[in-house]
Amino acid sequence: MNSLNSIICVCGSQQSYVDCCEPFHLATQQAQTPEQLMRSRYSAYVLKNAKYVYQTYASEKQAENPVKEIKDFADSCRFIKLTVIDSGYEENLGFVEFKANYFYQNLFCELNEKSEFIKEDGQWRYLDGVIHPVADIKVGRNDDCPCGSGKKYKKCHAV
Numbered sequence: 001m002n003s004l005n006s007i008i009c010v011c012g013s014q015q016s017y018v019d020c021c022e023p024f025h026l027a028t029q030q031a032q033t034p035e036q037l038m039r040s041r042y043s044a045y046v047l048k049n050a051k052y053v054y055q056t057y058a059s060e061k062q063a064e065n066p067v068k069e070i071k072d073f074a075d076s077c078r079f080i081k082l083t084v085i086d087s088g089y090e091e092n093l094g095f096v097e098f099k100a101n102y103f104y105q106n107l108f109c110e111l112n113e114k115s116e117f118i119k120e121d122g123q124w125r126y127l128d129g130v131i132h133p134v135a136d137i138k139v140g141r142n143d144d145c146p147c148g149s150g151k152k153y154k155k156c157h158a159v
């Protein structure tokens with residue numbers, strides 16, 4: 001990954017990566033809100049930084065989410081877009097409701113989740129989430145690409 005400095009962060013914040021999720025990925029800053037942590041976890045998936053995703057799970061969830069599984073999932077998806085719908089927090093507990101769109105093989109998928117976050121040792125961590133099921137869309141090679149580019153799928157996100 002080079003020349004990320006000038007690019008807009010993949011989390012969809014409209015800020016540059018250096019001013020958005022990179023300081024969290026480099027551990028030079030800690031996320032101040034559950035939404036910041038959630039965005040940085042999404043962008044870590046996109047950038048295939050499985051270790052960061054793993055480390056930002058609540059400690060009780062790390063054993064059931066090994067780095068290898070996170071990496072396999074990240075490698076198998078082409079991530080398109082994150083949309084944060086709502087978020088909020090109190091002292092040690094927070095939530096983020098979001099939609100994440102990605103391709104898995106020839107399926108266009110939407111993860112619609114309300115995630116729960118807790119503070120551990122003063123740092124926000126992802127605990128768990130409730131998923132609202134959304135049907136996957138099977139994409140044909142000659143269909144318009146669901147990413148919204150206006151191109152045919154075969155000329156866009158098909159593999």
Ligand SMILES: [Zn+2]
Nearest residue numbers: 009011020021
């Ligand atoms: Zn970001």
Ligand SMILES: [Zn+2]
Nearest residue numbers: 145147156157
């Ligand atoms: Zn596309």
